Amino acid sequence: MQISADIRDFLVENFLYGRDDGALRDDVSLLESGLVDSTGVLELVSFVEEKYGITVKDSELVPDNFDSIDKLAGFILKKTREAAA
Amino acid sequence: MCGIAGIYNDRGGLESSRELLGGMIRMLRHRGPDGFGLYADEKVGLAHARLSIIDLSGGSQPMPNEDKKVWITFNGEIFNYIELRRDLEGRGHVFRTRSDTEVIIHLYEERGPACLDFLNGQFAFAIWDRGAGTLFMARDRAGIRPLFYAMRGDALLFASEIKSIFMDSRIKREIDPLGLDQIFTFWMTIPPRTAFKDVFELPAGHYMVVQNGRMRIKKYWDPDFTPPEKARPEAEYAEELKSLLIDATRLQLRADVPVGAYLSGGIDSSAVAALIKNHTDTPLRTFSVSFEDAVFDEGRYQRIMAERLGATASHSSVMCGCADIGRVFPDVIWHTEKPVVRTAPAPLYILSKLVRDSGYKVILTGEGADEVLAGYDIFKEAKLREFIKKEPSSRFRPLLLKRLYPYLARSPVRSARYAEIFFAGETGGCPAAYASHAPRWTTTSRIKVFFSDAMKEELKGYENIAELASGLPEEKLSAYDTLSRAQYLEMKTLLPGYLLSSQGDRVAMANSVEGRFPFLDHRVMEFSCRLPASLRMNVLNEKYLLKQCMKGLLPAHILERTKQPYMAPDSASFFSGGADYVQDLLYGKRLAEAGFFNPAMVSKLAAKCRQNRMLGFKDNMAIVGIVSTLLLHELYTDGFASRASEILKLSTTGGIAYADQR
Known part of the structure; x- marks a missing residue:
């Protein structure tokens, strides 16, 4: 899925600084793996907002939406569909 | 307030080291631009750069006692010197100046190392007791004034700052990978380790005695959080x-x-x-x-x-x-x-x-x-984490976490579930006694991802927490409550x-x-x-x-205002004009030559910082850590000689006052 690939590219570039060691699976917890910290989540939010033209509400800023490539891809899909509807 | 430097060699021959000692003290001119003094006999040389604050006319150093058997070079202030002097005069000591320096000499004669218990002040000093053949050095309780030392053959060199010790070209000016690992975790090196391989730091609240070529270091003060037996109103x-x-x-x-x-x-x-x-x-x-x-x-x-x-x-x-x-x-x-x-x-x-x-x-x-x-957020976090841990099923306790960091404009911590994860007590294999600090250390440690493969290889098997723990009183710590333990560590x-x-x-x-x-x-x-x-x-x-x-x-x-931690713009400082050197440091071949960091990853980070988008703690800490490490390396390896000669130009050897020993 293109969204997942885009997210992965962003994470590799911005949080692994280009060095993809293969540990970043689509279901890995970004927090527990130490890849993203409390301020890193905000980077992720601005990436999503800019790239997909959606607005993330404070109430949506939860691990269920942001804590893995899978979850984030699902969230983006849901938000873009909502916007289109 | 001043700068101090000195050399000790039990085998003698120090009379010839005056020139080195002169260079060492002139390197500390910024600490004491009001005059230099030097004392040297066959075994010990002491030097002093003076910033005149108390007894402007009479306080020159190194200073002797009445019979010139005991000499001191002293950086700092003894605030209760007037009260101490009164007491010492009562015991028959004769004073020649109004300075606080002289009080230390007499108190040392009276009490030996126990003199430290009577000093209210911020200090680092060296006392040479010629009669006893003892060199005594000490630092204040909290660690306000610095003291570094290095060994070179039979000689011990010491000074307020490392650059002074580096005037002896036989001492290697090489960054210690283990010291760097510590800074990229704790923000500091754990004494006696410093950022340089062959230079050491006397820890706060410690003294050193050197006699017959043997060195002994002892702690004389430590914070004590033992609660009162019975609380008062x-x-x-x-x-x-x-x-x-x-x-x-x-x-x-x-x-x-x-x-x-x-x-x-x-x-x-x-x-x-x-x-x-x-x-x-x-x-x-x-x-x-x-x-x-x-x-x-x-x-x-x-x-x-x-x-x-x-x-x-x-x-x-x-x-x-x-x-x-x-x-x-x-x-x-x-x-x-x-x-x-x-x-x-x-x-x-x-x-x-x-x-x-x-x-x-x-x-x-x-x-x-x-x-x-107890003002820091790290103490609040520690208390909160413990509170939540006591009742993990409570839905309400984690909500308290949302109250942390109100000064952050937009924080995911406002989401209770995120807060819970961030503060779940990520101890990263850290012993429970250090749970309060584990999140800070774990977060900071992530910037070590930029270390080069060679650095990572060199650090393999090195446990910086174990080195820290070896100097801390585990039993005492485990008896403290969470807040006291966190404060003690801080x-x-x-x-x-x-x-x-x-x-x-x-x-x-x-x-x-x-x-x-x-x-x-x-x-x-x-x-x-x-x-x-x-x-x-x-x-x-x-x-x-x-x-x-x-x-x-x-x-x-x-x-009643919300506490705001003192911080300054980090990454943005290097990419807003004014820091042209960053280009050279981060992209040139010198980055690879220095060997500390992975050049490809550093250039990705630099590109990210240059775009000046919203950056997280990790990127900010990483870029400041990398730039400062590379600067330190440049300033103190290839760049040292030229910088030192610029500083030496500001003074002359003729400007050094030699103490009369007889």
């Missing part, structure tokens, strides 16, 4: 804290030159300024740093406090922008002599320049209050290793300015640490007792 404690602070401030205003105060806009420095204003006769002169970026700026509160003090006319402020920080940063690293992961020392370097340019060389600040009276690590050094002594003395800290008066520290924990932090109300005893002296705006 709160009002009594508040009254006692206030009178201790008044007395500490009064003593620390002793000087034969005018004394100023920093105003940060927070409670601590405001309290010190208010105590000067209301409880002493010293005319109040205040100084502040403000920031162009509103996120960091506390100018509004500084003005409120200056107005309250009626000091607006005698208040000066310097505005600090990103480019200013970038511009001075190499000089700052020359002075800190170790990498840093925040740029916060730079604005204080700019501020001390303002102080010096205004004709002041002594400044009182609120430093230390957050450690001894007082033993970040306070001396970063706040009082990189962000304290080094950036103030760089401009020949001496900081003084009433909250670090040992009576205030000892009293505060032994308060019932709930008076230091009441539930989540930080510095509770201090606020109680400052009511009436401070405006409500200051007392």
Whole structure:
């Protein structure tokens, strides 16, 4: 899925600084793996907002939406569909 | 306040080392531009760079006792010297000067190393007892004044700063990968380790005795958080804290030159300024740093406090922008002599320049209050985590976490579920005794991802936490409550290793300015640490007792404001003009040659920083850590000789006064 690939590219570039060691699976917890910290989540939010033209509400800023490539891809899909509807 | 340096060689032959010693002390000219002194016999050489503050005419050093058998070179202040002198005169000691220096000599003659228990002050000194053949060196309890040493063959070299020791070209100027690993975890090196392989630091609250070529290091003071057996009424404690602070401030205003105060806009420095204003006769002169970026700026509160003090006319402020920080940063690293992961020392370097340019060389600040009276968020986090752990099923306890960091404009911590994960007590394999600090250390450690493969190989199997733990009293710590344990750790690590050094002594003395800290008066520290924990932090109300005893002296705006940690723009400082050297450091072949970092990853990070998008803590810490490490490497390897010769040009060997030994 293109969204997942885009997210992965962003994470590799911005949080692994280009060095993809293969540990970043689509279901890995970004927090527990130490890849993203409390301020890193905000980077992720601005990436999503800019790239997909959606607005993330404070109430949506939860691990269920942001804590893995899978979850984030699902969230983006849901938000873009909502916007289109 | 001054700089000191010296050489000891039990085998003798030191008469010939005068030239080296002369160079060592001239390297510390910024610490003491008012004159150099030197003493040398066959075994020991002592040198001194003087910043005249007490007894302007009579206090030259190195200074001997009456029969010239005992010599001292001393950096710092003994605030209770008048009281000590009275007592010593009563015991028959004869004084030739009005200085505090002479008091230490006589007290040492009277008590030996136990003299330290009587000194109220901030100091690092070396005493050479020719008769006994003993060299005695000590540092103050909190670690305000520095002392480094190195061994070269049979000789021991020591000095206030490492650059002085490096004047002996036989001592390698090489960054220690283990020291770097520590800074990229704890923000500091764990003494005796420093950022350099062959140079060591005498820890705070320790002394060293060297005799017959043998060295012994001993701790004489440690924070004690043992709770009182029976708590007294709160009002009594508040009254006692206030009178201790008044007395500490009064003593620390002793000087034969005018004394100023920093105003940060927070409670601590405001309290010190208010105590000067209301409880002493010293005319109040205040100084502040403000920031162009509103996120960091506390100018509004500084003005409120200056107005309250009626000091607006005698208040000066310097505005600090990103480019200013970038511009001075190499000089700052020359002075800190170790990498840093925040740029916060730079604005204080700019501020001390303002102080010096205004004709002041002594400044009182609120430093230390957050450690001894519990002001930091890291203490709140520790308490909260423990509270949540006791009732993990509670849906409501984690909601408290949302109350942390209200000063962050937008924080995922506002989502309780995120907060829970962030504060779940990520201890990263850290022993439970250090749980309070584990999140900070784990978060900082992530910037080690930029280390080169060679560095990672060299660090394989190295456990920096084990090295830290080996110097800490595990049993004592495990008996403390969570808050006390966290405070103890902070007082033993970040306070001396970063706040009082990189962000304290080094950036103030760089401009020949001496900081003084009433909250670090040992009576205030000892009293505060032994308060019932709930008076230091009441539930989540930080510095509770201090606020109680400052009511009436401070405006409500200051007392009730949300605590804002002192921070400065980090990454942005290197990419806003003013820091052209960054291009060379981060992209040139020198990055690969230095060998510490992975060049490809560093250039990705640099590109990200250059775009100046919203950056997280990790990226900010990483870029500051990398730039400062590379600067340190350049300044102290290839760049050292030329920088040293520039400094030596500012003085001459002819300007050194040789002490008369006979």
